[in-house]
Amino acid sequence: MASTSASALPSSDSPALKFKVVATQGRARSSRMTLPHYTAATPMFMPVGTQGSVKGLTTAQLTELDCHVILGNTYHLENRPGSELVAEMGGLHGFINWQRGMLTDSGGFQMVSLLHLAEITERGVTFQSPIDGSAMLLTPEQSIAIQNRLGADIIMALDDVVPTTTNDPARFEEATHRTTRWIDRCISAHSRPTEQNLFAIVQGGLDTRLRQISIQQLMERDLPGYAIGGLAGGESKDDFWRVVAQCTHPQTGLPAGKPRYVMGIGYPLDIVVCSALGADMFDSVYPTRTARFGVALVPEGVLKLKNAAHAKDFRPLDATCDCMVCKNYTRAYLHNVVTRGIASAAILVTYHNIAYTQALTRRMRAAIEEHRFPDWVRDYLRTMFPAGDVPGWVRDAMAEAGVDLAGVATEQPAAGAGAAADTAAPKSARAEKRAAGRARGPVGATET
Amino acid sequence: MLAAVTPPVQGVQLSVMQFMENPDAATLRQYGRGAAAFLALGPHPLLASNRDPTMYEYGTRPATEKEVHVCIHSGGHMVGPARYMDTVAALQPDMYVTLCDEITADSRPKRIATSARRTAAWLGTCLELAVQHSQPQPQQQQDAGAEGTAAGEAKAAAAREAAAAAGPLSGSLALAALTGGALPAERARAAKAVGDRPGIAGYAICGLGTGEDPAQRPALIAASMEGLGLAPEAAAGRVVFASGVVGGPDELLEAVAAGVDLMDCAYVAQVTTGGYALTFPLRPPPGWQPGDAPGAGGAGAGADVARGSDDTKMNLWATAYRLDKGPLLPGCGCFACARHSRAYVHHLLNAHEMLAEVLLEAHNTSHMNAFCQAVREAIAEGRFEQYRAWFRSLRSAPLVDMAPGAAGAKRRASGPAGADGEAEVEAEAGAGAAPVDLAAGAGAEEEAGSFGRRQAGRAKWVRV
Numbered sequence: 008m009a010s011t012s013a014s015a016l017p018s019s020d021s022p023a024l025k026f027k028v029v030a031t032q033g034r035a036r037s038s039r040m041t042l043p044h045y046t047a048a049t050p051m052f053m054p055v056g057t058q059g060s061v062k063g064l065t066t067a068q069l070t071e072l073d074c075h076v077i078l079g080n081t082y083h084l085e086n087r088p089g090s091e092l093v094a095e096m097g098g099l100h101g102f103i104n105w106q107r108g109m110l111t112d113s114g115g116f117q118m119v120s121l122l123h124l125a126e127i128t129e130r131g132v133t134f135q136s137p138i139d140g141s142a143m144l145l146t147p148e149q150s151i152a153i154q155n156r157l158g159a160d161i162i163m164a165l166d167d168v169v170p171t172t173t174n175d176p177a178r179f180e181e182a183t184h185r186t187t188r189w190i191d192r193c194i195s196a197h198s199r200p201t202e203q204n205l206f207a208i209v210q211g212g213l214d215t216r217l218r219q220i221s222i223q224q225l226m227e228r229d230l231p232g233y234a235i236g237g238l239a240g241g242e243s244k245d246d247f248w249r250v251v252a253q254c255t256h257p258q259t260g261l262p263a264g265k266p267r268y269v270m271g272i273g274y275p276l277d278i279v280v281c282s283a284l285g286a287d288m289f290d291s292v293y294p295t296r297t298a299r300f301g302v303a304l305v306p307e308g309v310l311k312l313k314n315a316a317h318a319k320d321f322r323p324l325d326a327t328c329d330c331m332v333c334k335n336y337t338r339a340y341l342h343n344v345v346t347r348g349i350a351s352a353a354i355l356v357t358y359h360n361i362a363y364t365q366a367l368t369r370r371m372r373a374a375i376e377e378h379r380f381p382d383w384v385r386d387y388l389r390t391m392f393p394a395g396d397v398p399g400w401v402r403d404a405m406a407e408a409g410v411d412l413a414g415v416a417t418e419q420p421a422a423g424a425g426a427a428a429d430t431a432a433p434k435s436a437r438a439e440k441r442a443a444g445r446a447r448g449p450v451g452a453t454e455t
Numbered sequence: 456m457l458a459a460v461t462p463p464v465q466g467v468q469l470s471v472m473q474f475m476e477n478p479d480a481a482t483l484r485q486y487g488r489g490a491a492a493f494l495a496l497g498p499h500p501l502l503a504s505n506r507d508p509t510m511y512e513y514g515t516r517p518a519t520e521k522e523v524h525v526c527i528h529s530g531g532h533m534v535g536p537a538r539y540m541d542t543v544a545a546l547q548p549d550m551y552v553t554l555c556d557e558i559t560a561d562s563r564p565k566r567i568a569t570s571a572r573r574t575a576a577w578l579g580t581c582l583e584l585a586v587q588h589s590q591p592q593p594q595q596q597q598d599a600g601a602e603g604t605a606a607g608e609a610k611a612a613a614a615r616e617a618a619a620a621a622g623p624l625s626g627s628l629a630l631a632a633l634t635g636g637a638l639p640a641e642r643a644r645a646a647k648a649v650g651d652r653p654g655i656a657g658y659a660i661c662g663l664g665t666g667e668d669p670a671q672r673p674a675l676i677a678a679s680m681e682g683l684g685l686a687p688e689a690a691a692g693r694v695v696f697a698s699g700v701v702g703g704p705d706e707l708l709e710a711v712a713a714g715v716d717l718m719d720c721a722y723v724a725q726v727t728t729g730g731y732a733l734t735f736p737l738r739p740p741p742g743w744q745p746g747d748a749p750g751a752g753g754a755g756a757g758a759d760v761a762r763g764s765d766d767t768k769m770n771l772w773a774t775a776y777r778l779d780k781g782p783l784l785p786g787c788g789c790f791a792c793a794r795h796s797r798a799y800v801h802h803l804l805n806a807h808e809m810l811a812e813v814l815l816e817a818h819n820t821s822h823m824n825a826f827c828q829a830v831r832e833a834i835a836e837g838r839f840e841q842y843r844a845w846f847r848s849l850r851s852a853p854l855v856d857m858a859p860g861a862a863g864a865k866r867r868a869s870g871p872a873g874a875d876g877e878a879e880v881e882a883e884a885g886a887g888a889a890p891v892d893l894a895a896g897a898g899a900e901e902e903a904g905s906f907g908r909r910q911a912g913r914a915k916w917v918r919v
Contacts, residue, residue: 059802063809065456067794088777088802095778096798104794318477321486335495339486343478347528350809 017264021231023160024204026266030376033409034257034285037375040266042160043202044100045107047075049266049287050371052278052364053110054295058083059093059103062295063354064361066105072330072358073365076108076160078290081153082117082145086136090156098158109159110290113150115166115208116271119240127167129185147192151205155198163234164193166208171242179212182237186210187224194228206268208236209254209261213246218253222261232266235286239271244400248280252407255285275304275367279387280401282371283380283408294364298356301345304363306390310338312356317342330362381410388415456817457497459790462824466500467491468719470507471542471551476529480538480545489547489623503548504659505539505555505632506698508721511665513557520573523556536577540584544623551624552659552696553581555632560667567636571645574634574661581629582654588624628656630696637667639678646682657694658683660715664699669706670855676713703767704735704826705854708846711830712839723819727812730804731768732783733822737829739845749848766849771815776801783814789821790814 017036018027025041038049054061054069057080061069069077079099084090096102099109117125117134124135131146147165154162166189167182169175190207197205207225211217225233235254238247251269254260261267266287272278273291281289294304301312305325310317323333324341332341332355344352374383384405388397395417402416457464469490474483478493486493491501506512515531516524522535539554556573558566631649635642649658660679663672680695694717700710701720710718726733740747763770769783782792783800791800791814803811833842847853 058806058808059799060806060808060810063813065790065794065810065813067790083806087805088798092778092798096780096796102796102799102802104799319482319485337486337493339478339482340493340495346477350812354809354813 017262019231019262019264021204022201024231024266026232026264028263030378032375032378032380033283034255035283035371035375035380035408036263036285036287037372038266038287040287042076042108042204044109044160045075047108048369048372050278050282050368051075051288052273052294052368053078053288053290054361054364055080055290055292056103057292058087059099061357061361062299063350063357066103068358069105069361070107072361073369074107074361076110076288077105079109079111079157079159080114080117081111081150081157082114082121082134082143084111084157085114085143085153086138090153094156094158098156100158108161109157110161111154111157111159111163112270112290113154113163113165114145115150115163115168115236119168119170129188131165147189148196151193151196152198155203158199159203161204161206161232162197164190164205164207166190166210166236168210168237169212171212171237171240171246173212176214179210179214179217183211183217183221186221190225190228190230194230204231206230206232206234206266208234208270210237211250212237213242213250215249215253218250219259222254222259226262230265232268233261234268234270234288235261236270238269239291244398245403247277248284248400248404248407251281251286252284252404255281257285260285273364275364276391276401278364278367279371279384280404280408282368283384283405283410285408294360295357298360299353301341301352301356303341303356304360306387307393308391312338312342312345314342324356324359325363328359328362328366330359330366332356332359332362384410385412385415388412392416456790456813459817460820460824461789462821462828464497464499464820464824465827466502466549466717467496468502468504468508469494469546469548470512471503471505471539471546472512472525472532472534473507473527474542474546475525475527475532475534475538480542483542483545489545491547500549501546502630502696502717502719503543503546503551504696504698504719505552505661506557508664508698508701508719509724514559518556518573523554536580536584540581540588540624543585543627544588547623548627550628550630550656550694550696552630552661553578553632555634555659555661558634558636558662559665560637560662561665562636564636564638564641567634567638567641567645570634570636570662571641571648574632574645575648578631578649582652585624585627585629585654587622589622589627590625592622628694629654630657630659630694631655632659632661633679633683634661635675635679636662637671637675639674642675642678643682646679647684650683651685651689655693657696657716660695660697660700662699663697664702669702669709672700672706673709673713673855676710676715680714704823705846705850707826708830708843709855711834712843720823723816723823726768727816727819729770730772730811730815731770731819732800732815733768733819734764734784735767735822735826736849737822737826739842743841743845745841745844745848747848749845771797771800771811772804773801783818784822787818787822787825789818791818791821 016028016031023043026038028036028038030037040047040049053076054074055078059079061077084093093099093102099111100106114132121134121137124137126133131144131149134143134145136143145165150165151162167185169178169182186208193205207228207230209218209221209225211221235251238250255267257263267285268288269281269286271291272281272289273293278289303310303312303324306327310324317338320338322338323336324338325333336355341352341355345356370383371380374380388401395415397412397416402412405412474480483490483493490496512525512527513523515526518524522533525532525534536554543551554577556570558570562570633642633646633649635645660676663675667675676697685693695715696717697710697715698719700715701707701718701722703722707718758764758766762773762775776797779797781797783797784792795814800811800814830842833839
């Protein structure tokens, strides 16, 4: 049940971070996180500026877009221009001229994304640079030292990340315990605990036992915040939400008074589900990367702007969006420039996609604070799934989160969708997808 | 980002030919509000020319008596006057250039004569079509235009009313294309065939920047303008546009000296792509006289081979900038210089981030704009020749000889700086979302005499 009396709301006070839940409804919470450079509001989506720029956008535009925290990447920035140079330039904030919150990832994800170039041992990870082939040894100590020089408000521990699709339980066991050993090394190496917040990252793959071990062990270190890692790597949605639910569980999950950061989440639907389960922070390259492929985020799902259907569509991308792009440009224009591969087209769609995610999280926070979050979720899902074909995993997750989807999600798909094979003659998977696509109309749905 | 350019953008250029497909005239007509709205170019005057300065659309296939061949993003198209003016009308520009049989500077006399004949014929056709496109139009399918917000619908309704009241080209200024290759006599002949006629608001000097010697250009421009045979009062009221004449600030200045008012410019895009920031000084030191040392009065970084800079631009790829916290150009107040450092831009270039070009283009556009503003001020204050002499003194050898005794007997005179001044801005090939480049201004009063008394000096120039 929603608990609204101020004294009952969770909060925490760490040397460089204050976290205060201002409203809850079910497991969802709206909070304020005071960082050295900025006070962010959560649930919050953080765009990724891997190499010191959120692709194509100026920091002035990121402020316009109401971004609270953006990301930089330890591994890539150490490659170029180098963390010592960044430190000389006034840290990442000074170097790129961004005044609000900054978070740096530890380089852990590169263990997955650049796995073919990485060698992982107890000591650390040796990477072969994709640029010039030189070797870089990233130990917990090294990662923290680099992040101390970069100067972000939140720094991430170096964790042992295993791709969730790995079929090797022993590897997951090893990684869970190693992550704990590495957090201790990170804590020892951290030289700026009053200026930068070290977050630990829960690992354990899809194994509830390992995840619980990780949660408990990391909580014992009493860090300012915790992340849920090792997801967004190809696991099924069903597995994914259960891990998030376990980590955000009111009794046995991560502490309620501290921020919970699900790493690598960027599909709007995923953000909504995780927020309903009680997560606070998200990052992903998805909104910005998909923009560069000409894909715009809209309430109904996505618009694939390269599609010829948009050539004479003079509506804005999203009628409910009041960003600069939706106020000035039409789908037809964006179709033209996207199909011709003009760089500024990518920038315009990127701008809108970030505006979309910021509006999404702003509306969620307002809904939670105004105690109408379940209604808001229902409206959101109705818009995205007008035929009622809300995916099973979303239904299950919302049930766990205490959000009733009656009237929104139908048990059987609506007549004509043909997505379920129950009532009709057995269809091939492709025929089902085609039928589902036809029912949905010209706007493509977010792929899950 | 267009709005962030300082000094402000005065006008935008785009090429009609880029709108033969994706989007084409039919799409734009259905949209109903013209290119300025479609590309969200802002309130600036829009000039639709027949050529994109960053890519030469002509020459892939020969033109015929009826149409030219252009090669654009989607492939080749044959374009005659009807299709051309149809597209111009759909763009709803403030000014447009008529269809020209574009030829390069190495064309032979016979080809030049053909070009002149066709261009003059097409001019007549274009002007007739312009009249038609200026008539009130029957209500077209404009219901698809600009839906969405209430403001958008109100705008669309207003546009429909406006369209019903007057055609899409009503109020648009026609600039007659003047061809003639690199032969002054042919230029004069072609201009004479065009002359002055109702419906023409100005002239577009075509075919420049196609390989001719920059030192030759003033003579070619003068031949075109004087060949028109206009009375001084008539000439003073005509706008002169030239495409392809800005390969750098020196060339821009020489074109202005020769009497050109509006220019588009690929220079900004080219230096931006190369990772350069423009740094050439914009103003002479106070009290500078010809014969003094150049001494940059305005901001100027100076040549430094070790850093890959010359006295016009600096190369941000140079490792010398790795730790440089200063702005691209000290004293420049543009968007990029106000917010970011050389070190950051250098890093962005190395990391192959798009933002590098965004920032460099913002700076370079602003710098060219500021240059044009300085030129306009010099003209308005009656010291253009002195300004020009100073700018030329920055070079070890000038681009163009100044003919002895040639005073500024041009269409340059006293008039408030930038009063009618419009400057051209280059739009990316049809896309328009890219920032823009600005060039000269101040079409002003005519002084005694014709357009420009420039004798063709012998080519005696060395590019620094």
